[in-house]
Amino acid sequence: MTAEEGVAAGPRTASDEAVVVDGAAMVFNAGRPNQVDALTEIDLTVHQGDFVSLIGPSGCGKSTLLRLIANLLVPTGGAVTVNGKPAAQARLDQDYGMAFQQSGLFEWRTVSKNIELPLELKGWDKRRRAERAREMLELVKLPDRGDAMPWQLSGGQQQRVAIARALAAHPPLLLMDEPFGALDEMTREHMQSELLQICAATGTTVVFVTHSIPEAVYLSGRVVVMSAGPGRITAVVDVDLGADRDEDTREDDSFYKKITEVREALRGAELDGAQRGIEDR
Amino acid sequence: MIIRSLARAVAPAAVVGIGFLALWEFVVKAFDIKPFLLPAPSAIWSALLDRAGLVWDATFQTGTNALYGLLGGVVLGVVLAFVLMRFRFLDEMITPLAVALNAIPIIVLVPVLNNMFSATTEAPRRIMVMLIVFFIVLVNVAKGLRQVSATHIELMRSYAASPWQILVKTRIPNAVPYLFTALKIAAPVAVITAFVAEYFGGLQNGLGYGITSNATVSRTDAMWAYVVGACALGLTFFLISVGLERVTTQQQQQHTGGTAPGGADR
Numbered sequence: 001m002t003a004e005e006g007v008a009a010g011p012r013t014a015s016d017e018a019v020v021v022d023g024a025a026m027v028f029n030a031g032r033p034n035q036v037d038a039l040t041e042i043d044l045t046v047h048q049g050d051f052v053s054l055i056g057p058s059g060c061g062k063s064t065l066l067r068l069i070a071n072l073l074v075p076t077g078g079a080v081t082v083n084g085k086p087a088a089q090a091r092l093d094q095d096y097g098m099a100f101q102q103s104g105l106f107e108w109r110t111v112s113k114n115i116e117l118p119l120e121l122k123g124w125d126k127r128r129r130a131e132r133a134r135e136m137l138e139l140v141k142l143p144d145r146g147d148a149m150p151w152q153l154s155g156g157q158q159q160r161v162a163i164a165r166a167l168a169a170h171p172p173l174l175l176m177d178e179p180f181g182a183l184d185e186m187t188r189e190h191m192q193s194e195l196l197q198i199c200a201a202t203g204t205t206v207v208f209v210t211h212s213i214p215e216a217v218y219l220s221g222r223v224v225v226m227s228a229g230p231g232r233i234t235a236v237v238d239v240d241l242g243a244d245r246d247e248d249t250r251e252d253d254s255f256y257k258k259i260t261e262v263r264e265a266l267r268g269a270e271l272d273g274a275q276r277g278i279e280d281r
Numbered sequence: 282m283i284i285r286s287l288a289r290a291v292a293p294a295a296v297v298g299i300g301f302l303a304l305w306e307f308v309v310k311a312f313d314i315k316p317f318l319l320p321a322p323s324a325i326w327s328a329l330l331d332r333a334g335l336v337w338d339a340t341f342q343t344g345t346n347a348l349y350g351l352l353g354g355v356v357l358g359v360v361l362a363f364v365l366m367r368f369r370f371l372d373e374m375i376t377p378l379a380v381a382l383n384a385i386p387i388i389v390l391v392p393v394l395n396n397m398f399s400a401t402t403e404a405p406r407r408i409m410v411m412l413i414v415f416f417i418v419l420v421n422v423a424k425g426l427r428q429v430s431a432t433h434i435e436l437m438r439s440y441a442a443s444p445w446q447i448l449v450k451t452r453i454p455n456a457v458p459y460l461f462t463a464l465k466i467a468a469p470v471a472v473i474t475a476f477v478a479e480y481f482g483g484l485q486n487g488l489g490y491g492i493t494s495n496a497t498v499s500r501t502d503a504m505w506a507y508v509v510g511a512c513a514l515g516l517t518f519f520l521i522s523v524g525l526e527r528v529t530t531q532q533q534q535q536h537t538g539g540t541a542p543g544g545a546d547r
Contacts, residue, residue: 070439091441098439104432108454117450121440 018083018173018205019046019069025077026064026231037230038064042078044224044233046207048172051199053208053216053223055262061231062209063177069207070098070175083172094122096173097166101181103158105150105165112137112146115165122169136164139198156187163195167202174199174206180215189250192218196245213266217258218245225265235265320502328502329509336491340510343487346403347475347518350410351467357411358418359460365419366426366452376423383416388474391481406478406487413474414467418460425459426452461528468522472515488514 026039039061046052054062067073068080071091082090090096097118105114115136116129124132137143140160142153150158159179166174180188192215199206210216216223217239225235239258241249249255302322308314309321316324329336365372390412394405429451437447479489491507 067435072435072438091439094441096439098436100432100435102430102432104430104436106433106451106454108457118440120450121442121446 015084016047017045017081018048018050019044019207020081021045021065021069021078022081023078024065024068024075024080026061026068026073027076030076039068039075040230040232042068042231042233046205048205049203050222051196051206051208051220053210053220054226055210055213055216055223055266056226056231057228057266058211059231060226060228062226064231065226066175066177066207066209070096094118094169095171096175097169097171098175099159099162099166099177099179101178103150103155103162105158105161107150109150110146111142111148111150111153111161114150114161115168117165118169132168133164136168139167139201140164141194154187155183156191159183159191160194163198167198167204170202172205174204176206176208178209178211181210181212188215189247193246195219200243213259213262214250214255217241217255217262218250223258223262225262227266235268237262237265317499317501320505324502325505325509329506332503332506336488336506336510339486339488339491339507340514342403343475343479343489343511344472344514344517346406346478346487347410347471347514349403350407350475351414351471353407353411354414354467354471355418355460355464358415358463359422361415361419362422362426362456365423372423376420379416379419383420387412388477391478391483395481395483401484403484405483406475409478410471410474414471417467417470418463421459421463421466422456425456429455461525465522465525468518468525469515472518476511476514 021042021044024039024042025037028036028038042065044052044065054065056062064073068075069082069087071080071082071087074088080087083093083095085093085095105111106117109117112130112133115133116124119129119132133146134143137146140163142157142160142164145153145157145161150161153161162179163174166176180191183191195206196219198204206219208216208219210219218241220239223237223239224233225237226232227234237258241252241254241258306321306323309319320328361375365375388409391405391409394408398404433451433455434447437451442450476487476489479487480493484490485494488507488511492504492511495501495504495507
């Protein structure tokens with residue numbers, strides 16, 4: 001199976017492609033003694049409405065790949081297309097929102113003002129920004145916390161605000177780098193379910209970096225398994241658990257089967273390298 | 282309510298202070314200590330009342346020097362911090378120099394400054410205060426402008442923010458608590474510097490001069506009257522710095538409290 005195959009059957013058109021990574025490579029410090037081949041020969045296509053997880057050991061380049069898509073890094077080889085445009089143009093057009101492991105809220109801004117930040121930079125007027133911030137707070141189920149300061153919120157609530165901010169401009173694509181990595185297990189599962197609901201409600205495409213196998217399986221239509229030294233895609237696991245996943249899905253046999261499948265894909269990828277940093281929860 | 286809690290906080294210290302003064306008075310009287318060695322608090326008090334105007338003028342003069350130097354140092358420090366942030370090569374040249382200079386007791390430069398200016402100006406003292414405050418502010422504010430969370434920078438870049446927008450919306454707000462920290466450190470240092478600078482000569486109008494001149498002629502009670510003025514001035518600047526600290530800790534509470542559990546934010 002190759003990375004280009006989608007989840008759903010049927011013909012795909014070019015306009016249907018949210019992200020196309022074509023033979024991308026990333027070399028840090030090229031030509032110097034500390035040269036690092038972070039990524040090599042990456043081909044990946046994400047279709048509109050897909051939820052794709054990138055999983056792999058530390059150093060496999062999954063976060064680097066996400067930053068190539070975000071145009072926070074420029075690949076040293078190959079090309080990245082987002083929404084049919086070069087990644088650099090997509091960034092300028094704010095075609096995607098981004099969330100990180102650290103919520104990255106601005107400590108000196110209220111919750112509402114944090115959510116409004118991307119809109120401020122887009123030049124929206126005050127009234128429209130406030131309206132959208134209210135709307136986003138409803139979406140992430142924090143309707144009364146707009147005037148709170150970030151430090152007054154719990155870790156899970158901060159992460160919800162970060163998601164609200166990432167989606168404030170209604171971007172078609174959401175890029176997430178281990179957004180629930182710092183949360184406790186209960187909050188984490190709760191947030192996963194809410195993320196699925198939000199994506200279903202908004203039709204957002206998601207590329208999601210994680211090192212938790214159950215998290216990848218629960219959330220994704222497709223799990224992309226990566227391996228280190230140099231970073232590359234070694235397997236793609238399609239997850240057909242259906243669109244309406246809930247807490248019962250976590251107890252389902254098919255869920256466990258997929259977890260096993262992803263784990264074995266990771267083991268296979270790791271035969272030629274030491275296994276590092278994979279969480280088995 | 283506030284007055285009562287304040288009174289409760291101050292009362293123990295006040296009791297100790299008054300007790301100490303009473304003991305001082307008693308020891309001086311009981312052992313007949315000569316006034317030129319150690320005058321009794323009552324003698325100091327009457328000496329202070331005798332020359333209240335003079336002590337006030339001296340306190341005001343030294344305080345003004347400290348304040349001017351403080352303000353000048355803050356402005357200069359903030360401006361240079363921005364320049365260093367903008368031009369990396371300058372930063373690499375100047376910052377290590379600033380840190381090294383900060384470790385040298387540059388107060389010894391006062392006589393040099395005194396020689397450079399006419400004898401009738403407060404400039405050397407104010408410049409001295411300004412120099413010392415300037416380094417404290419520069420080092421802290423430059424740090425605040427530079428040590429911005431990597432996540433914030435990545436976020437701003439993902440929003441296609443310009444360097445100017447990153448400066449205004451990320452770096453400057455991030456540096457504000459650092460500025461308050463610098464002010465908190467600099468305020469007491471400013472008053473000490475203004476005071477000590479007078480020991481090196483120059484105009485004969487400040488607290489430092491009042492103390493040295495009276496000490497040399499053994500007018501100990503008058504010297505102590507100026508010490509009382511110095512205490513009052515130091516206390517005033519201390520209270521200012523405590524107020525600044527309160528602003529700072531509130532800001533810092535937001536900063537540390539902004540961290541998600543289990544994840545370091547900066």
